[in-house]
Amino acid sequence: MTPVLQIENVTVRFGGVTAVHDVSLTINVGELVGFIGPNGAGKTTLMRVITGIVKPQQGRVLLEGRDLARKSIDARVGAGLALAQQIVQPLHDMSMLDNVALSCGSRKTGRVITAMLHTNREPERDKARGLLEKVGLGNVVDAMPATLPLGYLKRLEVARAMALEPKLLLLDEPLAGLNQAEAAGLADLILGLNKAGQTILLIEHNLREVLRICPTLYVQDNGVPLAFGEAGEVMKNPDVRSAYLGGHA
Amino acid sequence: MAYEITLATTMAISVLFALSLNFISGFCGQISLGHAAFLGTGAYASATLTKASVPFLLTLPASAVIAGFFGFLIGLASLRVRHDFLAITTMGVGFLFVGVVRKQDFLGGELGMAGIPSPDMSREMFMVFCIFLAAVFAVFSLYIRRSWMGFVFDSIADNEDVTRILGIDASRFKLAAFVIGTAGAGIAGALYAHHFRYIGPDSFGFVQSVSVLAMVIVGGIGSVWGVAFAAAILSVLPLLVQFVDDYKLLLYSALLFAMMRFAPDGIAGIVRRSAARFRRATP
Ligand SMILES: Nc1ncnc2c1ncn2[C@@H]1O[C@H](COP(=O)(O)OP(=O)(O)OP(=O)(O)O)[C@@H](O)[C@H]1O
Ligand SMILES: [Mg+2]
Numbered sequence: 185m186t187p188v189l190q191i192e193n194v195t196v197r198f199g200g201v202t203a204v205h206d207v208s209l210t211i212n213v214g215e216l217v218g219f220i221g222p223n224g225a226g227k228t229t230l231m232r233v234i235t236g237i238v239k240p241q242q243g244r245v246l247l248e249g250r251d252l253a254r255k256s257i258d259a260r261v262g263a264g265l266a267l268a269q270q271i272v273q274p275l276h277d278m279s280m281l282d283n284v285a286l287s288c289g290s291r292k293t294g295r296v297i298t299a300m301l302h303t304n305r306e307p308e309r310d311k312a313r314g315l316l317e318k319v320g321l322g323n324v325v326d327a328m329p330a331t332l333p334l335g336y337l338k339r340l341e342v343a344r345a346m347a348l349e350p351k352l353l354l355l356d357e358p359l360a361g362l363n364q365a366e367a368a369g370l371a372d373l374i375l376g377l378n379k380a381g382q383t384i385l386l387i388e389h390n391l392r393e394v395l396r397i398c399p400t401l402y403v404q405d406n407g408v409p410l411a412f413g414e415a416g417e418v419m420k421n422p423d424v425r426s427a428y429l430g431g432h433a
Numbered sequence: 434m435a436y437e438i439t440l441a442t443t444m445a446i447s448v449l450f451a452l453s454l455n456f457i458s459g460f461c462g463q464i465s466l467g468h469a470a471f472l473g474t475g476a477y478a479s480a481t482l483t484k485a486s487v488p489f490l491l492t493l494p495a496s497a498v499i500a501g502f503f504g505f506l507i508g509l510a511s512l513r514v515r516h517d518f519l520a521i522t523t524m525g526v527g528f529l530f531v532g533v534v535r536k537q538d539f540l541g542g543e544l545g546m547a548g549i550p551s552p553d554m555s556r557e558m559f560m561v562f563c564i565f566l567a568a569v570f571a572v573f574s575l576y577i578r579r580s581w582m583g584f585v586f587d588s589i590a591d592n593e594d595v596t597r598i599l600g601i602d603a604s605r606f607k608l609a610a611f612v613i614g615t616a617g618a619g620i621a622g623a624l625y626a627h628h629f630r631y632i633g634p635d636s637f638g639f640v641q642s643v644s645v646l647a648m649v650i651v652g653g654i655g656s657v658w659g660v661a662f663a664a665a666i667l668s669v670l671p672l673l674v675q676f677v678d679d680y681k682l683l684l685y686s687a688l689l690f691a692m693m694r695f696a697p698d699g700i701a702g703i704v705r706r707s708a709a710r711f712r713r714a715t716p
Binding site (some may be wrong): 301 | 577580585588589590594595597598600601602605615
């Protein structure tokens with residue numbers, strides 16, 4: 185098994201709060217790992233360490249064996265990461281289609297001069313249309329993001345991340361704000377992507393869907409790793425049960 | 434007729450100057466309050482060169498390169514500064530420019546440079562040449578808007594952090610906008626110097642920077658047509674109406690503030706909205 189992502193002894197402190205405490209985690213090619221934990225467990229923070237939005241006080245992150253420490257956010261994305269954020273951030277002044285099309289154009293936006301010399305947006309728009317259809321947004325491609333409810337923008341985040349064709353797809357609560365049918369549909373899509381070879385780290389509170397699609401689980405509570413392994417085994421772990429019952433019941 | 438030619442030439446130079454700021458502030462949302470420093474850089478560079486008997490036309494690319502080079506340095510330094518602070522930083526650059534130029538004897542110090550040679554062409558020809566350059570820059574701006582560079586600029590103006598998350602090196606694009614915009618201002622400066630044939634430190638101070646920003650905001654930040662129109666009007670107004678000239682800083686600051694408060698998308702936005710209303714009213 186080849187590791188795509190290696191997190192080694194990462195610790196993040198915000199003032200007095202230790203959001204992530206000495207976490208190590210490895211994700212191999214082709215895996216779909218569910219990352220769960222109660223509110224405030226430090227899930228989003230760990231995700232941000234991976235993408236470089238947050239700098240850890242200790243530890244390091246490797247993508248395909250290369251240390252990401254000195255890389256900026258965009259360089260990390262260029263190296264093969266893509267993130268669908270928990271707090272949605274659409275580009276408000278452009279349509280849903282263009283939000284995704286811009287993301288599809290990484291070959292044209294990689295260098296300033298290339299971007300300057302190209303005007304044709306159609307190939308990327310075609311691809312973007314396909315991606316929006318995949319996530320169930322085929323009927324709102326020309327809408328402006330501000331006019332759409334949260335469930336739509338969540339899926340826009342996912343489509344934008346997919347457009348980058350990453351080596352590792354990071355999804356932070358993509359199912360939040362979706363109704364049951366929509367959530368099941370998007371979960372199926374995530375599973376389908378994984379079956380097609382996409383490596384995915386999925387943060388999600390919707391346990392029902394996580395347990396349905398993720399073969400592997402990683403659990404964190406209060407910044408501390410609780411369990412990692414086969415989903416059924418992990419859910420039997422008494423620490424996990426008490427953290428969940430304590431944190432969520 | 435001579436007066437009209439002077440007016441038209443002034444207008445064209447202002448349009449070019451305003452469009453160059455529009456590249457920085459309009460396209461990427463980087464507000465600059467010191468853009469006159471780059472107009473000045475181009476003006477002093479070109480004037481110094483023609484006084485050393487370099488042909489006027491050759492000084493144009495030289496002014497662009499020198500102003501663009503300073504733009505690159507300032508842009509690089511201000512990449513770490515965000516949004517609102519950029520306005521302050523560039524304002525500082527504007528004051529720094531005036532302060533430094535005042536002390537340079539070879540640039541004429543306080544007194545400035547007089548007797549700048551006339552460009553080797555008739556006044557009519559020079560007017561046409563200025564209009565031509567402004568038009569070229571306008572067409573270039575319109576092209577960039579349509580290109581993938583413009584696509585990225587839209588994204589940066591919208592949300593720089595998201596742009597980075599989409600894997601785009603936003604800093605490089607901002608820097609490119611800064612270099613192109615300041616190089617454009619450099620060319621405008623070279624034209625300015627040979628139009629008025631006198632330049633001094635005060636020609637490129639805070640008033641000039643505020644005026645050009647007012648042109649961009651009033652025209653509609655980012656809109657090539659709107660900015661060109663506003664620049665044409667606002668540049669000749671002080672020449673036609675003495676009162677405007679006397680109270681320029683006050684009036685243009687007030688205009689700037691009023692537009693930002695009541696019509697942040699400028700004339701271009703007002704026209705767009707009225708057109709939409711008109712279309713809805715007439716089925
Ligand atoms: N930028 C920040 N500054 C200060 N504290 C922060 C910051 N980001 C997160 N925290 C704190 O770190 C802890 C972990 O937050 P984080 O958002 O990573 O949790 P989470 O597991 O994603 O929670 P949720 O399930 O609610 O999304 C929380 O106590 C939070 O208040
Ligand atoms: Mg979170």
